[in-house]
Amino acid sequence: MLLLACMLACAFAGWAQDAKPAPELIVAAAADLSAALKEISDGYEKKTGVKLKLSFGASGALTQQIQNGAPFDLFFSADMDYPRHLVASGAADGATLYQYAVGKLVLWVPADSPLDLEHQGMRALLDPSVKKIAIANPQHAPYGRAAVATMKHAGVYEQVSDRLVLGENVSQAAQFVESGNAQAGFVALAHAVAPGMQGKGKYWEVPAGSYPQLAQGVVVLSHSQHKKEAAELIQYIKSKEVVDLLKNYGFRVAPN
Amino acid sequence: MAIDWQAFWLTLQLAVLVSAVLLVLGLPIAYWIAYSRWRWKFLVEAIVALPIVLPPTVLGFYVLVALGPRSPLGRWWISLTGHTLAFTFGGLVIGSILYSLPFAVQPFAASFAGVDRKLIAASATLGASPLRTFFRVIAPLSIPGLITGTALSFAHTMGEFGVVLMVGGNIPGITRTISIDMFDRVQASDYASANATALLLLVFSFAVLAVVYGVNRKAWVIGPIKY
Numbered sequence: 001m002l003l004l005a006c007m008l009a010c011a012f013a014g015w016a017q018d019a020k021p022a023p024e025l026i027v028a029a030a031a032d033l034s035a036a037l038k039e040i041s042d043g044y045e046k047k048t049g050v051k052l053k054l055s056f057g058a059s060g061a062l063t064q065q066i067q068n069g070a071p072f073d074l075f076f077s078a079d080m081d082y083p084r085h086l087v088a089s090g091a092a093d094g095a096t097l098y099q100y101a102v103g104k105l106v107l108w109v110p111a112d113s114p115l116d117l118e119h120q121g122m123r124a125l126l127d128p129s130v131k132k133i134a135i136a137n138p139q140h141a142p143y144g145r146a147a148v149a150t151m152k153h154a155g156v157y158e159q160v161s162d163r164l165v166l167g168e169n170v171s172q173a174a175q176f177v178e179s180g181n182a183q184a185g186f187v188a189l190a191h192a193v194a195p196g197m198q199g200k201g202k203y204w205e206v207p208a209g210s211y212p213q214l215a216q217g218v219v220v221l222s223h224s225q226h227k228k229e230a231a232e233l234i235q236y237i238k239s240k241e242v243v244d245l246l247k248n249y250g251f252r253v254a255p256n
Numbered sequence: 257m258a259i260d261w262q263a264f265w266l267t268l269q270l271a272v273l274v275s276a277v278l279l280v281l282g283l284p285i286a287y288w289i290a291y292s293r294w295r296w297k298f299l300v301e302a303i304v305a306l307p308i309v310l311p312p313t314v315l316g317f318y319v320l321v322a323l324g325p326r327s328p329l330g331r332w333w334i335s336l337t338g339h340t341l342a343f344t345f346g347g348l349v350i351g352s353i354l355y356s357l358p359f360a361v362q363p364f365a366a367s368f369a370g371v372d373r374k375l376i377a378a379s380a381t382l383g384a385s386p387l388r389t390f391f392r393v394i395a396p397l398s399i400p401g402l403i404t405g406t407a408l409s410f411a412h413t414m415g416e417f418g419v420v421l422m423v424g425g426n427i428p429g430i431t432r433t434i435s436i437d438m439f440d441r442v443q444a445s446d447y448a449s450a451n452a453t454a455l456l457l458l459v460f461s462f463a464v465l466a467v468v469y470g471v472n473r474k475a476w477v478i479g480p481i482k483y
Contacts, residue, residue: 061443132343137426140443165343165425176425180325181342 023229026053026071028062030078030216031136031169032103032143032188035195036249037076040242047236050229058169060140066091066221073224074233076216078103078170078188079142083219093227096220100237101251103214104189105146106203108177115184117204122154124204125184132165134176134185143170146211147186153210177201189250216251259452262429263437267414270345270433274352275410278360281353282405286364287390305362307355316422319351343425348433351423352413360409367401368394400472407468411461 029037034056041052055062055072063082066072067089075092077083080099086092107124109115115124125133136144144166151157167173170188177185178200192203218237220230236242243253289301307315323341324330333341341347371394379389395402417435424431426440434457441450 058443060445064443064445067445131339132425134425137440137443139440165427167425168421175320176342179320181320181340181423182425 023050023226024053025050025073025226025229025233026055027074027076027233028055028057028066028070028072029076030059030062030142031056031171032078032190032216033076034171034191036190036246036251039245040237043241043245044233044236048232050233052233056169056171058136058141058144060142061169064140069223071223072221073226073230074218074220076100076218077142078214078216080215080217082142083217086219086221090222092219092221094219096218096231096234098218098234098237099215099254100218100234101216101246101253103143103216104208104250104252105143105150105186105206105211105214106189106192107184107206108174108187108192108201108203109184110177110180110201111199113183113202117202121204122151122156122206125151125156125160130160130183131163132176132182133160133163134165134167134173134182134187136170136173136186137166137168141167141169142214143173143186143188146206146214149211150186150206193248193250258449259456260432260434260437260449263432263434264456266345266429266432267434270348270352271410271413273349274356274413275360275406277349277353278356278409279402279406282357282360282364282409283395286361286368286405287394289361289365290368305358308358312355312416312418313422315351315355316419319347319419319423342423343427343431345430347423348420348431351419352416355416355419356409356412359412360405363401363405363408364398367398367404370401371397403468403472407464411464414457414461 027037027041037052037054037056041054045051057065059077059079059082062070062072062075063077063086066075066086075083075086080097083092083097087094087097107117107122109117109124114129115127117124120127124130135147136142138144138148148157151160165176165182167176170191173185174187174191174197176182177187178197186206187203189203189205191197192201218234220227220234224230246253285304289297289304319341321327322329323333325334325340330340337346341350375393375397376389379393380386384392415435416433417439420431420433420436421439424433424436426432426436434453438450438453438457441447441453
C-alpha cells in the first residue's frame with residue numbers, strides 16, 4: 001500500500017514536472033517544406049528549447065483550416081496569396097508577413113525511366129510510355145497551379161490533360177511517381193533533392209519563366225497565444241544558418 | 257454554386273456495381289460462415305471483418321505499393337490489364353469490394369444463421385439438394401438480411417473517402433467521386449457548392465436508408481411474400 005502511494009506520488013511529481021511551461025509552437029506548413037522544416041525544427045529546438053509541432057498540407061487546405069479556427073501559431077505557405085488573404089480577413093498579422101523562400105518546380109521521373117529529361121524537357125510528357133502524370137491539385141496547391149501553368153506555357157497541356165492525376169498536395173504527387181504508379185510528375189525541387197529521394201529518380205528543373213514565381217510567405221496567426229515566440233522563429237528563419245539550409249533544399253532565398 | 261453531377265453519377269455507378277458484386281460474392285461466403293463447422297472458421301470470420309477495423313489508409317497503401325508496378329503482384333496485374341490498379345475505375349471497384357465486404361457478408365451470415373434448422377432439415381429429408389434448399393428455404397427467409405447487407409455495402413461505397421483519396425488520383429469522370437469533390441470544395445473554401453453537395457448527399461442517403469428500413473418493416477408490400 002505504502003509502495004503504491006509512493007509510486008503514485010512519484011508519477012504525479014513527474015507529471016507536474018512535465019507540465020512546466022515548455023514553449024511549443026504549432027506550425028502549419030506547405031507540403032514542399034516537409035523535409036526542410038523538420039531539419040529547421042530540430043536545429044531550433046536544440047538551440048532554444050522551443051519545440052515545433054509541424055502540420056503539413058496543401059497551402060489552400062491549411063488556409064481553409066486556419067480560417068475555421070485551427071490552433072496554429074504560424075503558417076508557412078507555398079505562395080504569398082494565401083497568407084495575404086489571411087491578413088486581409090484578419091486571421092493573420094500583416095506586420096509579420098515575410099517571404100522566406102522562392103520554390104522551384106521540377107519534372108521528376110523514377111530512376112529506371114527511359115525518358116531523357118535533359119534533352120526532351122517538357123516534350124518528355126508526350127512520350128507514349130507516360131500514362132499518368134502526377135501534379136498537386138491546382139484547386140488548392142500552388143505547386144499544382146504552377147504545373148498547369150508550365151504545361152500550358154509549353155503547349156502540351158491539352159494533349160496530356162487526360163493523363164493527369166491529382167495529389168492532395170505536392171507530397172502526394174511525389175509519392176504517386178515515387179511508388180511507380182505515375183510515370184512522371186511535377187514536384188518541388190525540395191522533394192527531388194530531399195535525402196529520402198536520393199537515387200530514386202532524376203529531375204529536370206522547369207524554366208523559371210514558364211510559371212508564376214512560387215514566392216513563399218510565412219505569417220504569424222492572429223489567435224496565436226505565443227506571438228513573441230512565433231516572431232522569434234521568423235527571425236531565426238532569416239538567419240544565415242536557415243538560409244543556407246533552404247538553399248541546400250533547392251529554394252532560392254532573396255537577399256534582404 | 258454547383259453540384260458536380262458527373263462525380264455524383266460516377267459514385268452511384270461505383271456503389272451499384274460494388275453492392276451487386278458483393279451480393280453475388282457475399283452469398284457463398286456468408287453461407288459458409290453460417291454453416292461451416294471447421295474449427296478454424298473464426299480466422300476466416302476475422303479476415304472478413306478486417307476492413308471494419310483497418311484504416312482505409314492501410315488498404316490505400318497496399319494498393320499503391322504492394323499492388324503497384326514495383327511489386328511482382330502489381331506487374332502481373334499490369335501485364336493482365338495494361339495499367340496499374342491505382343488511378344482507374346476498376347481499381348476503385350476492387351478496393352471498394354474489399355473495403356465493403358464485411359458490410360455485406362456479416363448481415364447475410366447473421367440472417368442465414370437465424371433460419372430455423374428444422375426447416376432446412378425438412379427440406380433435405382424431402383429430397384431437396386443443398387442448393388435448392390438455399391434458394392427455396394434459406395434465401396427467402398433471409399430477405400431482410402440480404403436487403404440490409406446490400407444497402408449497407410451500397411451506402412458504405414457511396415461514402416467511401418480514404419481509399420479513393422489515396423489511390424484515385426482525382427480524375428474527373430473516372431476516379432473523382434462525390435466525397436472527393438466535396439473535400440475539394442471545402443479545401444478551396446467554396447462553401448456554397450459544398451453546401452449544395454452536402455445537402456444532396458444528406459437527402460439522398462436518408463432517402464435510400466428510409467426505403468431500405470421501410471421495405472424491411474414491410475411498410476409497403478413489395479411482392480407476394482408467402483409464409
